[in-house]
Amino acid sequence: LSWCKKAYIQICTIPGVKITLGISSGKGGVGKSTTAVNIAAALSLQGAKVGLLDADVYGPNLPQMLGLGQADIEVIHTPKGDKFLPLEVQGIKLISVGLLAEANRPLAWRGPVLHKIITQFLQDVEWGDLDYLLIDLPPGTGDAQITIIQESPICGVILVTTPQQVAVADVRRNIYMFRQVGVPVLGIVENMSYLICGDCGSRTPIFGSGGGEQLAAELQAPLLGQIPIDSHICSGGDTGNPIASSDRTSLASEVFVKIATSL
Numbered sequence: 001l002s003w004c005k006k007a008y009i010q011i012c013t014i015p016g017v018k019i020t021l022g023i024s025s026g027k028g029g030v031g032k033s034t035t036a037v038n039i040a041a042a043l044s045l046q047g048a049k050v051g052l053l054d055a056d057v058y059g060p061n062l063p064q065m066l067g068l069g070q071a072d073i074e075v076i077h078t079p080k081g082d083k084f085l086p087l088e089v090q091g092i093k094l095i096s097v098g099l100l101a102e103a104n105r106p107l108a109w110r111g112p113v114l115h116k117i118i119t120q121f122l123q124d125v126e127w128g129d130l131d132y133l134l135i136d137l138p139p140g141t142g143d144a145q146i147t148i149i150q151e152s153p154i155c156g157v158i159l160v161t162t163p164q165q166v167a168v169a170d171v172r173r174n175i176y177m178f179r180q181v182g183v184p185v186l187g188i189v190e191n192m193s194y195l196i197c198g199d200c201g202s203r204t205p206i207f208g209s210g211g212g213e214q215l216a217a218e219l220q221a222p223l224l225g226q227i228p229i230d231s232h233i234c235s236g237g238d239t240g241n242p243i244a245s246s247d248r249t250s251l252a253s254e255v256f257v258k259i260a261t262s263l
């Protein structure tokens with residue numbers, strides 16, 4: 001068993017779902033959603049049944065990152081009440097707060113509405129059988145994030161950071177929050193670790209170096225992977241082609257596969 005599997009101490013209580021993992025970051029823009037969608041794609045390619053719950057109320061980008069245009073979430077009537085049906089795209093089941101918002105309008109929900117939507121997504125989605133449900137959490141330590149981690153049966157959380165010291169400082173605040181609510185941190189993913197020169201292959205640490213290693217040492221948790229800066233990660237996100245499935249020979253894809261294998 002890998003380190004992560006040993007750390008799954010909390011039993012997932014969403015019917016049909018074996019393992020629920022949160023993907024979190026201290027701040028926006030570090031690549032949390034990119035990491036979530038690519039780990040999901042890598043897990044799916046390995047034959048796992050995967051669901052993605054896009055709970056990033058501040059930037060619900062997963063539909064676009066999976067190439068989903070406008071789509072409505074279907075509601076079905078079951079003996080246990082009305083349930084949302086996730087959309088299935090690229091072999092991954094997806095529910096996103098972004099699908100509830102009218103095209104391109106900002107999500108300006110007040111606390112109680114937000115709370116209700118998140119609770120419904122946690123309780124009232126008919127996922128079917130899933131090996132992994134990845135929850136893309138909102139960044140930071142705000143109300144929305146706390147609601148989710150208190151109300152969802154998260155078995156563990158993966159923290160995404162860049163190597164930069166300010167990003168690391170924000171993740172530390174996150175760690176404190178997860179410790180308070182008793183959710184184990186399974187490991188750190190360091191994103192945008194270095195840029196590879198197309199000519200000579202040398203690696204330049206654009207955002208500094210060592211942040212991921214430092215956090216992993218502090219937490220005594222593994223550094224699950226260091227993802228390079230790659231323009232194909234960015235364009236793949238915009239066009240709905242996660243690099244982990246669209247360009248399997250890339251170094252970034254290899255790192256995502258390694259992370260998925262360790263889960």
Ligand code: ADP
Binds near residue numbers: 230
């Ligand atoms: P977050 O979820 O933390 O807000 P995103 O996953 O939305 O961040 O990523 C922010 C932006 O950075 C997106 O445009 C994404 O495509 C890009 N990006 C993320 N990781 C990388 C990377 N390793 N290389 C190049 N671009 C990246």
